[in-house]
Amino acid sequence: MELSIENLTKSYGRGKPVLSGLNLKVDGSGITSIIGSSGAGKSTLLRCINRLIEPDSGTVRLNDVELTALKGAALRKARRSIGMIFQSFNLLDRLTVMENVLAGRLGYVNFWQASSRRYPQADINRAYELLELVGMEEFVNQRASRLSGGQRQRVGVVRALMQQPSILLADEPTASLDPRTSLQIMELLQDIAGNLGLPVIINIHNVDQARTYTDRIVGLRYGHIIFDGTPADLDEAALDAIYDGKDWNEEPEEPGSGNGGPTGSSSGGSRSTRGSGSSGGKDTKRELEGARA
Amino acid sequence: MQAQAPGSAGTASGRPDYRWKRPQFFTNPFVRWGVPIAGLAYLVWATSTLSINWNRVAAGIPRAGRIFSNAWPPDFSRSNLIISGFTESIQIALLATALGLLISVPIALLAAKNIMPRGLHWFGRGIIIVARSFHPVIVAIIFVKAVGLGPFAGVLTLTVYSLGFVGKLLAEAIEEIDEGQVEAMRATGAGFIKVLAYAVFPQILPRQVGLSIYQLDSNLRASAVVGVVGAGGIGGTLMNSFRRFDYDFALAILLLIIAIILVSEAISGRLRSGLS
Numbered sequence: 001m002e003l004s005i006e007n008l009t010k011s012y013g014r015g016k017p018v019l020s021g022l023n024l025k026v027d028g029s030g031i032t033s034i035i036g037s038s039g040a041g042k043s044t045l046l047r048c049i050n051r052l053i054e055p056d057s058g059t060v061r062l063n064d065v066e067l068t069a070l071k072g073a074a075l076r077k078a079r080r081s082i083g084m085i086f087q088s089f090n091l092l093d094r095l096t097v098m099e100n101v102l103a104g105r106l107g108y109v110n111f112w113q114a115s116s117r118r119y120p121q122a123d124i125n126r127a128y129e130l131l132e133l134v135g136m137e138e139f140v141n142q143r144a145s146r147l148s149g150g151q152r153q154r155v156g157v158v159r160a161l162m163q164q165p166s167i168l169l170a171d172e173p174t175a176s177l178d179p180r181t182s183l184q185i186m187e188l189l190q191d192i193a194g195n196l197g198l199p200v201i202i203n204i205h206n207v208d209q210a211r212t213y214t215d216r217i218v219g220l221r222y223g224h225i226i227f228d229g230t231p232a233d234l235d236e237a238a239l240d241a242i243y244d245g246k247d248w249n250e251e252p253e254e255p256g257s258g259n260g261g262p263t264g265s266s267s268g269g270s271r272s273t274r275g276s277g278s279s280g281g282k283d284t285k286r287e288l289e290g291a292r293a
Numbered sequence: 294m295q296a297q298a299p300g301s302a303g304t305a306s307g308r309p310d311y312r313w314k315r316p317q318f319f320t321n322p323f324v325r326w327g328v329p330i331a332g333l334a335y336l337v338w339a340t341s342t343l344s345i346n347w348n349r350v351a352a353g354i355p356r357a358g359r360i361f362s363n364a365w366p367p368d369f370s371r372s373n374l375i376i377s378g379f380t381e382s383i384q385i386a387l388l389a390t391a392l393g394l395l396i397s398v399p400i401a402l403l404a405a406k407n408i409m410p411r412g413l414h415w416f417g418r419g420i421i422i423v424a425r426s427f428h429p430v431i432v433a434i435i436f437v438k439a440v441g442l443g444p445f446a447g448v449l450t451l452t453v454y455s456l457g458f459v460g461k462l463l464a465e466a467i468e469e470i471d472e473g474q475v476e477a478m479r480a481t482g483a484g485f486i487k488v489l490a491y492a493v494f495p496q497i498l499p500r501q502v503g504l505s506i507y508q509l510d511s512n513l514r515a516s517a518v519v520g521v522v523g524a525g526g527i528g529g530t531l532m533n534s535f536r537r538f539d540y541d542f543a544l545a546i547l548l549l550i551i552a553i554i555l556v557s558e559a560i561s562g563r564l565r566s567g568l569s
Binding site: 095108 | 473474476477478479481482484486487492495
């Protein structure tokens with residue numbers, strides 16, 4: 001898998017460009033986090049990749065397919081291989097968990113299958129397996145509007161995985177969640193990046209979480225990349241540059257998560273203790289591990 | 294803190310009292326006084342030019358009394374006329390509701406500016422504006438001229454009425470949906486129709502059901518009215534009975550209209566409370 005972004009520019013109206021001549025390459029697996037203050041262009045960057053937002057100029061390539069050149073059916077086909085999860089989950093509130101999850105297959109099934117909910121057996125099997133992976137198998141026929149925030153985001157992750165994506169985009173997936181739940185979601189994303197070998201690009205506000213859970217950090221400011229390195233490289237000076245010297249540490253520190261920058265080795269360690277993640281849905285277990293991590 | 298007596302001068306800290314008054318709606322005093330004065334003047338002028346003749350009002354009261362005394366007791370004897378009239382009215386209402394609802398969905402989609410490209414939504418908006426500009430009675434007069442007397446004109450009239458009203462409110466409901474769901478469906482690679490089926494229709498469905506019940510209710514009333522101008526149904530029978538001074542027969546029809554509207558009100562109220 002290789003995603004390469006070249007010279008990407010986007011401005012809204014006649015204002016200052018949100019992204020100007022941005023270049024970024026992401027390959028292999030692991031989590032790449034994009035940090036930056038509000039309005040730095042993080043969300044725009046992510047949406048320019050799957051063209052939910054139309055960039056003004058520049059190219060985005062995924063595995064040698066130039067996404068920015070696609071139109072109509074070809075674009076929709078390309079979107080299938082880019083999973084996306086959202087800050088406000090964006091579940092179909094009035095539909096059931098299973099309908100939400102199967103909606104991840106909308107790019108593959110025809111309209112008759114989609115509207116009559118007659119999805120292929122393989123899709124249904126995959127939906128159950130993924131729901132078990134995140135511990136949501138008991139909620140299949142529950143309406144999405146009745147789930148808690150953490151449960152919604154897990155359904156959101158499963159929906160994205162149903163697309164069988166070759167890359168996952170996460171737009172501030174933990175910003176609407178309480179601190180403990182947001183750590184559970186970060187661990188889930190870490191699992192996915194590690195065990196499924198799926199690269200994840202994540203916009204994130206919480207610098208501590210970015211340091212703890214990700215392998216690479218990209219700092220964005222005024223539409224430019226001004227930092228690109230490992231969590232260990234992200235020092236005070238870099239943060240001051242990204243956040244304009246302002247107090248970047250808005251949220252109170254989680255106990256035990258703010259001590260220095262754990263690198264790939266330590267996150268790899270916590271991954272192996274959790275095994276394949278088949279027992280990952282048990283909330284109490286996750287909580288304990290979240291506290292330990 | 295020491296409580297202060299109302300009206301005392303000065304605050305606890307020794308400063309003079311703060312002054313606060315609700316901001317005036319019209320800040321300009323000329324406008325503030327001018328608007329009610331102009332309104333009153335218009336009412337006086339309008340009353341004087343409409344040549345309301347108090348003698349005729351005085352003569353009308355005993356005449357109204359005579360009509361009511363002639364009308365009592367109501368005459369239900371011509372039941373075949375009554376039954377055929379009401380059956381036709383209900384048929385008109387049901388058919389027009391079904392047709393109107395069916396047409397209003399695509400028109401509402403066309404008129405919603407969040408899912409249609411700019412410019413194109415004005416086309417849908419235009420259809421709704423035209424359908425809503427005229428009262429059903431005026432539309433009925435036009436259709437009676439176009440397709441002749443009878444229930445077909447009534448069905449067409451109430452279809453236009455339904456699609457205007459339901460189309461407008463449905464278009465507003467579509468514009469208020471949660472866009473995040475649309476975004477999420479587009480991100481899965483779903484095309485326009487699938488996005489509609491998953492992210493738009495489920496969100497507007499409760500509104501659509503409520504509107505449908507309301508519109509059926511509304512069409513039942515209106516079907517009696519459009520008959521007055523010859524568009525079929527019980528309204529025509531009512532008009533004829535007035536023309537022939539059969540006031541007792543007219544009263545029977547009026548009482549039955551009230552009864553049917555009460556029943557439809559009760560049913561639709563029950564349905565709506567069952568939904569929520």
